[in-house]
Amino acid sequence: MPRPYATYPATHLPHLPCHPATHLPTYPNQPMPTLALENLTKAYSRKVVPVKDLSLSVGNNEFLTLVGPSGCGKSTILRVIAGLEQATGGKILINGEDVNPLPPKDRNIAMVFQSYALYPHMTVYENIASGLKLRNMPPGEIQKRIQDASKVLGLDPLMDRRPSQLSGGQRQRVALGRALVREPDAFLLDEPLSNLDALLREQVRADLKQIFERQKAPVVYVTHDQTEAMTLSSKVAVLSEGYLQQLGTPNEIYKTPANQFVAGFIGSPQMNLINTEQVGGAVLLGDFKVHLPEAAQSHSTVVLGIRPEHVRLPEEGDSQTIRGDVFLVENLGMSDLVSLRVHGDENLVIRSLIPADATWQREDLELAMPPHAIHWFNPETGARIE
Amino acid sequence: MTTAPQPITPPSSESQGNRIPWQRIAMWAAVIFTVLFSLGPPMWELLTSIKTNDAITADSVVYIPSWDQFTFEHYVQLFTLNQFHIYILNSLFVAVVSTLLCLGIGAPAAYALARLRIPGERLVLTCVMGVTLFPYILLFLGLLRLVQFTGLANNYLALIIPYTAINMPLTILVMRSFFQQLPKDLEDSAKIDGYNVLQMLWQIILPMTLPALVTTGILAFIFAWNEFIFALTFITQESMKTIPVAAAQLGGTSLFEVPYGPLAAATVVGTLPLVILVLFFQRKIVQGLTAGSVKG
Numbered sequence: 001m002p003r004p005y006a007t008y009p010a011t012h013l014p015h016l017p018c019h020p021a022t023h024l025p026t027y028p029n030q031p032m033p034t035l036a037l038e039n040l041t042k043a044y045s046r047k048v049v050p051v052k053d054l055s056l057s058v059g060n061n062e063f064l065t066l067v068g069p070s071g072c073g074k075s076t077i078l079r080v081i082a083g084l085e086q087a088t089g090g091k092i093l094i095n096g097e098d099v100n101p102l103p104p105k106d107r108n109i110a111m112v113f114q115s116y117a118l119y120p121h122m123t124v125y126e127n128i129a130s131g132l133k134l135r136n137m138p139p140g141e142i143q144k145r146i147q148d149a150s151k152v153l154g155l156d157p158l159m160d161r162r163p164s165q166l167s168g169g170q171r172q173r174v175a176l177g178r179a180l181v182r183e184p185d186a187f188l189l190d191e192p193l194s195n196l197d198a199l200l201r202e203q204v205r206a207d208l209k210q211i212f213e214r215q216k217a218p219v220v221y222v223t224h225d226q227t228e229a230m231t232l233s234s235k236v237a238v239l240s241e242g243y244l245q246q247l248g249t250p251n252e253i254y255k256t257p258a259n260q261f262v263a264g265f266i267g268s269p270q271m272n273l274i275n276t277e278q279v280g281g282a283v284l285l286g287d288f289k290v291h292l293p294e295a296a297q298s299h300s301t302v303v304l305g306i307r308p309e310h311v312r313l314p315e316e317g318d319s320q321t322i323r324g325d326v327f328l329v330e331n332l333g334m335s336d337l338v339s340l341r342v343h344g345d346e347n348l349v350i351r352s353l354i355p356a357d358a359t360w361q362r363e364d365l366e367l368a369m370p371p372h373a374i375h376w377f378n379p380e381t382g383a384r385i386e
Numbered sequence: 387m388t389t390a391p392q393p394i395t396p397p398s399s400e401s402q403g404n405r406i407p408w409q410r411i412a413m414w415a416a417v418i419f420t421v422l423f424s425l426g427p428p429m430w431e432l433l434t435s436i437k438t439n440d441a442i443t444a445d446s447v448v449y450i451p452s453w454d455q456f457t458f459e460h461y462v463q464l465f466t467l468n469q470f471h472i473y474i475l476n477s478l479f480v481a482v483v484s485t486l487l488c489l490g491i492g493a494p495a496a497y498a499l500a501r502l503r504i505p506g507e508r509l510v511l512t513c514v515m516g517v518t519l520f521p522y523i524l525l526f527l528g529l530l531r532l533v534q535f536t537g538l539a540n541n542y543l544a545l546i547i548p549y550t551a552i553n554m555p556l557t558i559l560v561m562r563s564f565f566q567q568l569p570k571d572l573e574d575s576a577k578i579d580g581y582n583v584l585q586m587l588w589q590i591i592l593p594m595t596l597p598a599l600v601t602t603g604i605l606a607f608i609f610a611w612n613e614f615i616f617a618l619t620f621i622t623q624e625s626m627k628t629i630p631v632a633a634a635q636l637g638g639t640s641l642f643e644v645p646y647g648p649l650a651a652a653t654v655v656g657t658l659p660l661v662i663l664v665l666f667f668q669r670k671i672v673q674g675l676t677a678g679s680v681k682g
Contacts, residue, residue, distance in 0.1 A: 084574050105580040117575035121593040134580035178579075 034060055035186045035218045040090035042080050050076040052242040058218035065221045067229040068239035074222045078188050082111050094185050110179035111188040114195060116171045118163040125159045128178045145181040153177050169200050187219040226266050238262045260382035263305045263375055269337055272350050274304045275379055286344030288322045296376045296385045303377040310373035311352035318368040326362040435460050435650035442646050460651035472625060473632040480542055481610035484549035488606045489599055492557030500565035518555045526615055533620050544620040553606040564598040600667050608660055629656040
């Protein structure tokens with residue numbers, strides 16, 4: 001089966017610390033990674049391999065988000081780190097120690113589940129305290145930690161209730177509290193927001209960001225929601241079909257997607273991705289020429305990518321423009337998402353985000369495509385051409 | 387009745403006092419009938435057990451005994467002459483032990499079948515189902531030979547083992563479906579929190595499973611308490627008999643006298659523990675039976 005995106009080995013990207021042990025010296029400013037995966041592989045059978053040779057690291061004060069479409073193996077990675085699943089190959093290092101042979105309880109990690117997984121027969125207090133009691137912590141210390149967490153999360157009035165008497169958002173906070181009081185070596189969060197309704201999700205997302213900014217331990221956060229990935233993380237790992245596609249800051253991922261998959265997956269509305277053929281140092285979009293950068297000149301076909309928010313109404317000095325007829329306008333509130341059929345090619349559609357207060361006509365609309373906003377990809381490997 | 391039907395107005399409203407609330411009458415009639423139908427026989431037994439023999443055999447049927455027809459002599463006779471407390475203890479012992487065994491073996495088996503990936507799981511389940519298909523009386527004949535062969539006759543084990551085995555499929559199937567709908571995240575969360583397997587089963591799984599355990603436990607207990615044929619055949623020693631057998635063997639002073647009074651008293655004494663048990667655990671049973679219908 002062809003894997004159009006996965007064939008691009010992430011290890012070849014110069015800006016990616018994929019083998020933390022070997023790459024670390026080149027990053028003197030980075031903190032010592034406290035959670036590192038080295039060549040991690042998880043296979044259920046010869047054909048079902050959800051995690052393939054994954055290497056990455058998360059340092060103190062870092063918030064790593066694993067993002068990808070469903071079935072990309074992101075939850076499995078988290079479960080392997082937690083020890084709920086056994087890795088088939090590779091190492092999981094927590095503070096430099098390989099925890100692979102250890103059961104979950106000895107790894108000193110805390111996990112927040114999508115379903116919250118609160119014990120229904122215990123009160124909120126007992127739920128939060130359970131992990132500490134099992135570690136034989138003195139009662140005074142338990143009380144102190146719970147008070148601290150409760151202050152942060154606003155759990156004080158809920159302490160004597162049972163999970164069935166709580167709302168979704170409250171359960172979520174209790175689950176967070178249970179993780180926070182543990183003061184673990186790493187936090188693992190498995191889609192903690194996806195059971196909340198949209199409004200609450202946004203609010204809890206902001207809370208999460210503030211709470212974990214104050215935590216020293218590294219955080220690994222799994223989501224399929226790219227907004228969460230972009231807003232929360234200091235580092236994003238984009239995954240597809242068990243392979244790491246790109247690892248970088250949200251900015252890097254957005255501005256310089258390493259391949260066509262990342263380009264299409266991150267960013268909303270989705271990036272325009274157009275397969276074109278080279279004609280003498282340029283490509284043709286319908287009747288319009290787009291100049292090819294030098295690096296891409298050796299390819300006979302290339303994929304042109306440009307985000308809708310970068311396709312804009314022309315200003316003075318714009319040399320690279322296209323024209324076409326608008327056939328669809330989607331009102332997104334602060335801007336309109338405009339779909340345009342480019343003159344000269346009936347099947348070529350370019351989408352553009354135009355501010356709602358701008359004036360423009362539907363027939364023969366001219367739009368600018370600034371050269372620095374265009375990404376070029378190799379159509380065979382999907383890799384970025386630079 | 388008015389000529390034109392007016393379905394919007396409630397039939398029992400004050401302004402239309404001449405209307406007869408048929409719906410309510412029908413409902414209450416149905417309720418009263420159901421109650422009488424199911425509680426009538428037990429009530430009759432209860433009343434018979436506290437009537438004097440003269441009142442029981444009187445030509446005109448005495449329903450409610452008057453003060454001078456009222457007596458506890460049947461109960462007294464039951465416990466002095468017939469030593470019924472021994473039979474109660476026998477029944478209690480056999481039923482409690484077989485119920486505990488049933489839950490003790492069946493619940494872990496159900497957990498394994500629900501959670502672990504066991505090769506041949508379907509086969510095991512089919513076999514478990516298959517056992518329930520045999521008519522009880524067919525099992526009985528085979529078991530009789532087994533009891534003879536192993537020399538278990540007049541041993542409580544001769545009852546405990548078959549009762550446990552017969553209740554096992556029900557226990558396994560009910561508990562398995564219950565375990566299946568327990569969210570797996572809870573167990574994962576417990577593992578990360580630091581529970582070892584035993585602590586997890588005892589402190590997390592068991593408390594959540596209690597309703598299902600109580601429900602199946604009570605069903606198993608009732609079966610063991612009421613069972614007659616095995617108890618009649620496998621136990622012949624007087625001091626080891628269980629309540630149903632003892633009650634059936636209550637004899638009159640002569641061949642032609644049916645001891646209605648003591649029989650009725652024995653029935654009441656035999657039923658009372660079950661009634662108490664069910665009333666006591668009623669809430670848990672309802673929880674157990676409806677578990678799964680509502681999420682949460």
